[in-house]
Amino acid sequence: MxxxxxxxxxxxxxxxxxxxxxxxxxxxxxxxxxxxxxxxxxxxxxxxxxxxxxxxxxxxSTTENIAYRQRESLNAEGKRRIARSVAQAVPNDCSLLINIGTTTEAIARALLQHTGLRVITNNINVAAILSRNERCEVIVAGGVVRPRDNGIVGEATVDFIRQFEVDIALIGISGIQEDGSLRDYDYREVKVSQAIIEHAREVWLAADASKFNRRAMVRVGYLGQIHRLFTDEAPPAPFPDVLARAHVRCDVS
Missing domain, CATH: 1.10.10.10 (Winged helix-like DNA-binding domain superfamily/Winged helix DNA-binding domain)
Structure with a gap:
């Protein structure tokens, strides 16, 4: 729905x-x-x-995400606003790492008019979207394809990501907790996201308002590792204070 x-x-x-x-x-x-x-x-x-x-x-449930098609339609307009805001901030002629998620897929659509991007991704959907932009180069990570959402995960994916050092990582997440932890469901996906965070000069998190206080089993990292948060609504309490302590710039679209 x-x-x-x-x-x-x-x-x-x-x-x-x-x-x-x-x-x-x-x-x-x-x-x-x-x-x-x-x-x-x-x-x-x-x-x-x-x-x-x-x-x-x-x-x-802290162990299983909702289905991909449900996530794709949930708050689709908010994700589009986030995507436009991210795209406005991404300069031409830069390198990007983009991970799995319906919000990052919306960002990929918003980047179709950019030029000179070099994009490394473990998301086949992102690769398919950006491959339509002849002025960008898309590099797809190797690994195991997860059928439910076309995400690529596993140790081979982690090893592939570790070869790169990019300007900006654009990541999505399943949940943000009050302790500042970033959470997700699939341990294999989390390992890839951690490698992406480690191999980018700046890390930008794109998360709609539903992600605040949403529980998930596996810790990806902490807000202190993030430089900018793009969201569609002002974060609820206590997140403004949590973000301020972590020195995260929050962009509300």
Whole structure:
């Protein structure tokens, strides 16, 4: 499904409070309980939240991400805004490392008018998008292709990434915790993302508002390793203070 603005707001409330009753959500959204019940039903069927009697909560799995097609449509407009903001900041004639994620794929689309880019990626979708730009060179990492999202992972991928030193790493993430840790689900993907962070002069994180306080099992790194964060909404408390302590520039689009 492609959640509408009201449903996206409902999901944001759940991420902020972990769980809410239908009545609480109705008051916060200024709609009827019947409307909330229908929204919760649809979002639960899409795997974006979990229902309980009289309310809803965020999915409690820290081990498995939601499906690629659901992630692709979730907050698609916010990801497009982030992508445009990142593309405006990326100069022509520079080198980039781009990792797996639907937000980084949106960034790839926004970079189609750039010239002189040299892009190394472990995301086949990113490579396919940017290969349409004849004024850029795209280098695809070797490794194991993950069928569910065309991501390339594994030790061979890590070894490949370690050959490079690029100007900017453009990375997505599954979750950002209050302790400043960056989280993801697949250990093999995390190892590649860590190599990408280590082999870039600057690291730019692209994460929509749903990623704040989202839980995931594996630690990729910390905000202190990030130079710029691009997001679509002002981060909720306590993240402004967390970002300030980590000296991360936050760009809200």
């Amino acid at each position: 492609n959640p509408n603005p009201r449903q996206l707001l409902l999901l944001q409330h759940l991420r902020a409070y972990s769980s809410c009753t239908l009545e609480e959500l109705a008051v916060r959204l200024n709609v009827t309980v019947q409307t909330v019940r229908r929204d919760v039903q649809r979002l639960a069927e899409a795997g974006l939240l979990a229902r309980f009697h009289g309310g809803a909560r965020v999915p409690n």
